[in-house]
Amino acid sequence: xxxxxxxxxxxxxxxxxxxxxxxxxxxxxxxxxxxxxxxxxxxxxxxxxxxxxxxxxxxxxxxxxxxxxxxxxxxxxxxxxxxxxxxxxxxxxxxxxxxxxxxxxxxxxxxxxxxxxxxxxxxxxxxxxxxxxxxxxxxxxxxxxxxxxxxxxxxxxxxxxxxxxxxxxxxxxxxxxxxxxxxxxxxxxxxxxxxxxxxxxxxxxxxxxxxxxxxxxxxxxxxxxxxxxxxxxxxxxxxxxxxxxxxxxxxxxxxxxxxxxxxxxxxxxxxxxxxxxxxxxxxxxxxxxxxxxxxxxxxxxxxxxxxxxxxxxxxxxxxxxxxxxxxxxxxxxxxxxxxxxxxxxxxxxxxxxxxxxxxxxxxxxxxxxxxxxxxxxxxxxxxxxxxxxxxxxxxxxxxxxxxxxxxxxxxxxxxxxxxxxxxxxxxxxxxxxxxxxxxxxxxxxxxxxxxxxxxxxxxxxxxxxxxxxxxxxxxxxxxxxxxxxxxxxxxxxxxxxxxxxxxxxxxxxxxxxxxxxxxxxxxxxxxxxxxxxxxxxxxxxxxxxxxxxxxxxxxxxxxxxxxxxxxxxxxxxxxxxxxxxxxxxxxxxxxxxxxxxxxxxxxxxxxxxxxxxxxxxxxxxxxxxxxxxxxxxxxxxxxxxxxxxxxxxxxxxxxxxxxxxxxxxxxxxxxxxxxxxxxxxxxxxxxxxxxxxxxxxxxxxxxxxxxxxxxxxxxxxxxxxxxxxxxxxxxxxxxxxxxxxxxxxxxxxxxxxxxxxxxxxxxxxxxxxxxxxxxxxxxxxxxxxxxxxxxxxxxxxxxxxxxxxxxxxxxxxxxxxxxxxxxxxxxxxxxxxxxxxxxxxxxx
Numbered sequence: 001x002x003x004x005x006x007x008x009x010x011x012x013x014x015x016x017x018x019x020x021x022x023x024x025x026x027x028x029x030x031x032x033x034x035x036x037x038x039x040x041x042x043x044x045x046x047x048x049x050x051x052x053x054x055x056x057x058x059x060x061x062x063x064x065x066x067x068x069x070x071x072x073x074x075x076x077x078x079x080x081x082x083x084x085x086x087x088x089x090x091x092x093x094x095x096x097x098x099x100x101x102x103x104x105x106x107x108x109x110x111x112x113x114x115x116x117x118x119x120x121x122x123x124x125x126x127x128x129x130x131x132x133x134x135x136x137x138x139x140x141x142x143x144x145x146x147x148x149x150x151x152x153x154x155x156x157x158x159x160x161x162x163x164x165x166x167x168x169x170x171x172x173x174x175x176x177x178x179x180x181x182x183x184x185x186x187x188x189x190x191x192x193x194x195x196x197x198x199x200x201x202x203x204x205x206x207x208x209x210x211x212x213x214x215x216x217x218x219x220x221x222x223x224x225x226x227x228x229x230x231x232x233x234x235x236x237x238x239x240x241x242x243x244x245x246x247x248x249x250x251x252x253x254x255x256x257x258x259x260x261x262x263x264x265x266x267x268x269x270x271x272x273x274x275x276x277x278x279x280x281x282x283x284x285x286x287x288x289x290x291x292x293x294x295x296x297x298x299x300x301x302x303x304x305x306x307x308x309x310x311x312x313x314x315x316x317x318x319x320x321x322x323x324x325x326x327x328x329x330x331x332x333x334x335x336x337x338x339x340x341x342x343x344x345x346x347x348x349x350x351x352x353x354x355x356x357x358x359x360x361x362x363x364x365x366x367x368x369x370x371x372x373x374x375x376x377x378x379x380x381x382x383x384x385x386x387x388x389x390x391x392x393x394x395x396x397x398x399x400x401x402x403x404x405x406x407x408x409x410x411x412x413x414x415x416x417x418x419x420x421x422x423x424x425x426x427x428x429x430x431x432x433x434x435x436x437x438x439x440x441x442x443x444x445x446x447x448x449x450x451x452x453x454x455x456x457x458x459x460x461x462x463x464x465x466x467x468x469x470x471x472x473x474x475x476x477x478x479x480x481x482x483x484x485x486x487x488x489x490x491x492x493x494x495x496x497x498x499x500x501x502x503x504x505x506x507x508x509x510x511x512x513x514x515x516x517x518x519x520x521x522x523x524x525x526x527x528x529x530x531x532x533x534x535x536x537x538x539x540x541x542x543x544x545x546x547x548x549x550x551x552x553x554x555x556x557x558x559x560x561x562x563x564x565x566x567x568x569x570x571x572x573x574x575x576x577x578x579x580x581x582x583x584x585x586x587x588x589x590x591x592x593x594x595x596x597x598x599x600x601x602x603x604x605x606x607x608x609x610x611x612x613x614x615x616x617x618x619x620x621x622x623x624x625x626x627x628x629x630x631x632x633x634x635x636x637x638x639x640x641x642x643x644x645x646x647x648x649x650x651x652x653x654x655x656x657x658x659x660x661x662x663x664x665x666x667x668x669x670x671x672x673x674x675x676x677x678x679x680x681x682x683x684x685x686x687x688x689x690x691x692x693x694x695x696x697x698x699x700x701x702x703x704x705x706x707x708x709x710x711x712x713x714x715x716x717x718x719x720x721x722x723x724x725x726x727x728x729x730x731x732x733x734x735x736x737x738x739x740x741x742x743x744x745x746x747x748x749x750x751x752x753x754x755x756x757x758x759x760x761x762x763x764x765x766x767x768x769x770x771x772x773x774x775x776x777x778x779x780x781x782x783x784x785x786x787x788x789x790x791x792x793x794x795x796x797x798x799x800x801x802x803x804x805x806x807x808x809x810x811x812x813x814x815x816x817x818x819x820x821x822x823x824x825x826x827x828x829x830x831x832x833x834x835x836x837x838x839x840x841x842x843x844x
Contacts, residue, residue, distance in 0.1 A: 047261035083159035102172030148175035351807030358829035359736030471503035582632035614643025638666035720745035727757035754781030801842035
C-alpha cells in the first residue's frame with residue numbers, strides 16, 4: 001500500500017511540474033496580452049482627456065471671436081443705423097480694430113455685400129450654407145495666399161445696398177491662433193492634432209504635407225490590422241463623423257502602431273482628430289516582456305524547488321498518515337453505508353404506498369365501468385394515501401416548521417426542472433376542474449441556483465393548490481417567473497415567483513391575517529377542507545430563505561401571491577446550448593410569452609418571429625412558402641382563441657406539406673392531446689415554461705438536419721403464452737402487478753418471498769418461466785440472495801431474464817441488483833410502459 005502510494009506521489013509530482021510549466025507559460029502569454037490591452041486603455045484615456053482639453057481651447061478661441069462679433073453689434077447697432085458711407089466706414093473700423101480679415105452682410109438665400117476685405121470663397125458651399133441657415137456658428141474659407149480664415153456668423157438685420165436687409169453678419173478672422181492652439185509643433189510631440197470637415201478635407205493640419213484630404217491619407221498610408229482593411233477604417237470613421245459620435249481605433253502605419261481618436265467640435269461641422277504614435281510605448285512593452293520572461297522562469301524554478309522540499313517532507317511522514325487515513329476511510333465507509341441505508345429505507349417506505357396509489361388508480365381507470373371494482377380500488381388508494389401522508393409528515397417534521405426551527409438544505413437546483421415538476425404535479429387537479437392554466441417566464445438570466453428544492457416546491461405547491469382549490473371551473477390560474485439583478489451582489493439573482501388566479505379572492509380583513517396559523521376565511525371556504533396551516537408554513541419557509549411574500553386580493557376577482565427570493569447563482573449544467581441559425585415561428589395568444597420565447601431562442605442561436613393569432617401566423621407561413629424560404633421549425637400554442645394549435649397544424653400541413661417540424665407548446669399534459677396532435681401532423685411537444693434549456697432540449701433533436709416525427713408509444717403489447725414468476729411479499733403490490741400483467745397476456749405465478757421463488761423455479765420444468773420479476777425486500781430470503789441462488793443452479797434455463805421490480809431505487813440499489821445477477825431494474829411505483837419495454841427487450 002505504501003509503495004503504491006509512493007509511486008502515485010512521484011507521478012503526481014511530475015504531473016505537478018508539467019502543470020506548473022503550462023500555467024506559467026499561459027500566464028506569460030496572458031500577461032503579455034493584458035499589458036497590450038492596458039496600454040491601449042491608457043492611450044484611450046489619454047487621448048480622450050487630450051481631446052477634451054483641445055476642445056476647451058477651441059471653445060475659448062471661438063468664444064473670444066464670438067464676443068468680438070457681439071462687440072461690433074453693440075458698437076454699431078442694426079436698429080439705429082441708416083445705410084450710407086458713414087455706416088460703412090464705421091463697420092470697416094469695427095472690423096479693423098478687431099483684426100478681422102473680412103466682414104459682410106448676408107441673407108439666408110446667399111445674397112451678400114462685402115463690407116471689409118476681399119469677397120469670400122468658402123471651402124465648402126454646403127457648410128457655408130449651413131452657417132447662413134444658423135445650423136452651425138463656425139466655418140472656414142481659403143484666402144488667396146493659401147491661408148485659412150475662420151468665419152463666424154451672427155444674426156443681424158443691417159440695411160444693405162438696393163434697399164435690401166441682411167439677416168446675418170459674417171466676420172472672418174485669421175485661423176493662425178486656432179492652429180497654434182491646437183497643433184503641436186515640437187519635433188518629438190507625442191500627439192498630433194488635426195481638424196477635418198465631414199468630407200475629410202483639412203481645416204487645420206499638423207504635418208501630412210501634400211495631403212488635402214484625411215480619408216485619402218488613411219487609405220494610402222495605413223495597413224491592414226486586426227482583420228480590418230484601410231477601406232474599412234475609413235468607412236467606420238466616415239460613419240462616426242456622419243453620426244457626430246466619437247471614434248477610437250488602433251491603426252498600423254508602416255511598422256508603427258498609432259491610436260486615432262476623433263470627436264465632433266461643438267458649433268461646427270468639423271471634427272477634431274488626434275493621433276498618438278505608440279513607438280515609445282511598444283519599446284516599453286517589449287522591455288517589460290523580456291523582464292517578464294525572467295521573472296516567470298525564476299518563479300517557476302522557485303515554485304518547483306519549494307514543491308520538491310514539501311514533497312520530501314511529506315514522504316517521510318506518509319507511512320504514519322496512511323494508517324490514519326485507512327482508519328478514517330473505514331469510518332467514512334461505515335458512515336456512508338449508514339446514510340445509504342437510511343435513504344434506501346426511506347425510499348422504500350415512501351415508494352411502497354405510492355406504488356399502491358398509482359397501481360390501483362390504473363386498475364380503476366381500466367375498470368371504470370365496474371363500480372364495485374372501482375370502489376374497491378379507491379378504498380385501497382385511500383389507505384395508501386393515509387399511509388404516505390403519515391410518512392411525509394414524519395419526514396418534514398411539521399413541529400419544527402411551526403416552532404420556527406426550520407432548516408434548509410441548500411443545493412444546486414435547476415429552476416427549469418423545478419417548474420416542470422410543479423406543473424406535472426398540478427396538472428391532474430387543473431384537468432379535473434377544467435381550469436385554464438399557463439406558466440410564463442421572463443428575463444431569465446440563469447436557470448441554475450442554490451436553493452432548498454423541496455422547500456421551494458412546497459411553497460409553490462401550497463400557493464398553486466390554494467389557487468386551484470379556490471378557483472371555480474373554467475377559471476384561470478397562472479404562474480409567473482422572472483429575474484432581475486440582486487441587490488446582494490453579482491453572485492446572486494433575484495427571482496420573482498407570482499401565482500395569480502381568478503378565484504373567489506379574499507376580503508381585506510382576511511388578507512391582513514392570511515399568514516396566521518390555523519386561520520381560514522370561514523365565510524368564503526366553509527365547504528373546502530383544510531387546516532389553515534398552509535400559508536403560515538409558506539411564509540415561514542420564505543422567511544427562512546431570507547425572502548418576502550406579498551398578497552393582493554379582491555373578492556370575486558382573484559388573488560395574486562408574490563414571492564421574492566435572492567438565490568445564489570450556480571454553474572449551469574448544460575454545455576454550449578447553441579442551435580443552428582434556423583428561421584422559426586412562435587405562435588401564442590400571449591404577447592409576453594412570444595417575446596420571452598423569441599428572446600430565449602435568440603440566445604441559443606435561432607432567429608425567431610412571432611404572432612399572437614392564428615390567421616396572421618398562417619399568412620406569415622404562406623408568404624415565406626411563396627418565397628421558397630420556409631420556416632425550419634414552428635412552435636404552436638395548444639389553446640388559442642380562434643384557431644387553436646391543432647387547427648393551425650392541419651392548415652399548415654395543407655399549405656406546405658409534411659417537411660417542416662411543428663411542435664405543440666402547452667402547460668397541459670401532452671398525453672391528453674398526443675394522439676390527436678400527431679394525427680394532425682405535429683412532430684412533438686415542448687412543455688411550458690419555455691426556459692432556454694427546455695427549448696434547447698426540445699429542439700436539439702432536430703439539429704441533425706433530418707426531421708423525424710416522434711412515434712406514438714405502442715400501447716398494444718401482447719405477451720400471450722408467456723409465463724412470469726413474480727416474487728412479491730406485499731399483497732397489494734401483488735394484486736396490482738397481477739392485474740397489469742394479465743391485461744397484456746401474461747400467466748403470472750406468485751412467490752411470497754425469495755426462498756419460495758427459488759424453490760418454485762427449482763421445481764419447474766425447464767423453460768416453463770420466461771422471466772422472473774424480483775422484489776428486493778422480502779422475508780426469509782431477499783431478492784439479492786434469491787437471484788444469486790437461481791444463477792447458481794445447474795439448469796439449462798438458469799440464465800433466464802431476472803428483472804428487479806422494487807421500491808429501492810437509488811443508484812447503489814441498481815448496481816447491487818446487477819451485481820447479484822439480475823438483468824435490469826424497474827423502480828416502484830410501477831411505470832407500465834417502462835416495464836413492458838424491458839419485458840419486450842428480454843423476452844424473445
